[in-house]
Amino acid sequence: MFKQIAQPLACAEALLAQFSRLSRAVDDAALSADFILGVASLSGCELAQLYVFDATHSRLEMHTECLEGQLQFRERSSLPTDYSDEQLLQFALDQNRVVCLGTLSGSLHKISFLPTRAVPWQSLLCVPLVTQQETVEGLLLCASDRHMDLHGFAEPLGDLGVFALNRMHQLQRVSRPTRPVPTKLPGAGGYGLVGNSAAMRQTWSLISKVLHSPYTVLLCGETGTGKEVVARAIHDCGGRRSKAFIVQNCAAVPEHLLESELFGYRKGAFTGADRDRPGLFDAANGGTLLLDEIGDMPLSLQAKLLRVLQEGEVRPLGSNDTHTIDVRIIAATHRNLKQLMEEGKFREDLYYRLAQFPIQLPALRQRDGDILELARHFADKACTFLRRDPVRWSDAALGHLAAYGFPGNIRELKAMVERAVLLCEGAELLVEHFALHIETPPDQSHLSLRERMRQIERKLLIDCLRKNAGNQTLSARELGLPLRTLLYRLGRLKICRRDFDE
Known part of the structure; x- marks a missing residue:
């Protein structure tokens, strides 16, 4: 040497x-x-x-x-x-x-x-x-x-x-032939996803089918069910894991900005475009792009996205030239895309192109036994983040969580456990550390039909608002009500923010 x-x-x-x-x-x-x-x-x-x-x-x-x-x-x-x-x-x-x-x-x-x-x-x-x-x-x-x-x-x-x-x-x-990527990561279930319920095992099975294929994946499920986590698992355990994984929420950006974010632009394309800028399709080239809340993408952009999926070509704003990209698209939504198609708010051809391989993620209430496993997982992570000793769980606290329906799903559980760890000054999590309001069914034998219907309607509205993080516009859309009607019913039933903002 x-x-x-x-x-x-x-x-x-x-x-x-x-x-x-x-x-x-x-x-x-x-x-x-x-x-x-x-x-x-x-x-x-x-x-x-x-x-x-x-x-x-x-x-x-x-x-x-x-x-x-x-x-x-x-x-x-x-x-x-x-x-x-x-x-x-x-x-x-x-x-x-x-x-x-x-x-x-x-x-x-x-x-x-x-x-x-x-x-x-x-x-x-x-x-x-x-x-x-x-x-x-x-x-x-x-x-x-x-x-x-x-x-x-x-x-x-x-x-x-x-x-x-x-x-x-x-x-x-x-x-030697390529060895399959391990389907389990340390301390987790299949593909790094926490939980071992029958619903999650079905999800693992679906992920395994599409992991090494080029098909577009459509992740559906209620808000907070972990769609982004599943998308990252598909990326991290698939053949594109060494390349970029990029997320864009289609509901979080105005239409004119979303187009420039996705496709990029050339210098002079619009006022303030003082230089060329690549879009997210270029940034994710060779990797994966997650389009979250795809149901909120404007119709004009849906047509451009369809061309990307069909031809693999992108044309930046202000340019006459196209260039090819190699990006795996994963779309996610909590909305009913078929209903949006019927209302003329979502392109039918784009739906069938996105839904090459749909995966319906289960709500937390459908995952028997996973609530407690997830709660322990989030508590351990919170303790590590806060640099404190691990906490124990009292049986009463675990039973308290198991009895709750979690309309906000995993996102609600995670926030609740993190808050409990912050409130816990000792070494054990107790019932009082959790801000849960689990209502015991009242004796309805003396209630009239009108009063019983009032209670059912009140609970339905509160659950829908919790599911949509208090967003009244989304809740009205999901319930098929005009926003004014929803506001009227909230006032009539005396539903205030503290009833659903938990």
Whole structure:
């Protein structure tokens, strides 16, 4: 192997030799060894490490290490398997920034991921390995027990690392068939989704059918059932997991802005367009675009979206030219699209193009046994976020949750548990930590038909408002009432915000 190279010409020749050596590698092990030994030699560092993401692209794992000329591979070592708590590594990855530290002694940086040795580490270089598609695939690290300026090695070693990873993927595809992505993540159910009810197992089954296909997915379900979580699971466990996952809520942006957000624009397309700007279809190229609340997309944009789905082409605002994209579209809605079609508010051809593979997500009340599992999951996450010790659950609190209908579904449960953890000053969650109003059915034997109908109507309106997060316009639309009629009924039945804003 080469010794440390000082002259620029010699360094360039050594780098070219490394590229040539890697291109001739015939198996994964030889490639990894040549690469990491080459990095150690080129940088002159006693330590070189290669970190890569696992199959789900959610955990960082050490792949290969060279310490003072001795190689160590993940497959036949006791190297740690998860570096999610190493802040310095995660900073380099999350910010996509090179980290170069010339003096580690006395610094505040935690470097517990480096091997322990008698001579302390002094210099460190972290280089994110970014592909041409601008996705981070891994991390290259060099460290030395001498004070060194390693910043000049960042660009050439980063290029070498990306080349090595690409070559590694090629050899893996040739040497063995593609292994399926694990359907379970640590501490979760199928595809990282919490819950094990029959309704959720049916959802897992549907996800497995469409995971590796190019079909457009339509996620339907009540507000708060986790449509975005399911869409991310399809992306993270599918073949596009290394590319971008982008979400756009079609109801949150005015029509003229939504078009420019999705399709982009050219300089001069409208007042204020002082430069070219790519749209979300371009940003998600190669990955997944979730169009949330697709039922609220204006009709004029529905026609343009249909062309994208049929032709795979996008034309930015102010441009006469189209260009092709490769984006998987996942649409989500809590509205009845077939009813909107009948009302002339949603295109029939777009519906059938979006609904190539519909998935109806169950409401929380239909997921027997999942409420308590989800509650524990959210409580654990809240404790971790607040940096407090885990809390216990009293039997009364669990029974209290199990008796509630959760019209707001998982979103309501999550907010309720997080609030309870904040209110809990001890180590146990109690009934009083939850702001639930579970009404016991009154004795109706003495009530007239009019009074009973009044109670039923009142409960129906409150549940609908809770489901729509208090939005009276959406509630009126769902109930098929004019907004003025809904407001009249709310006043007549003495329904105020505190009845449904919980």
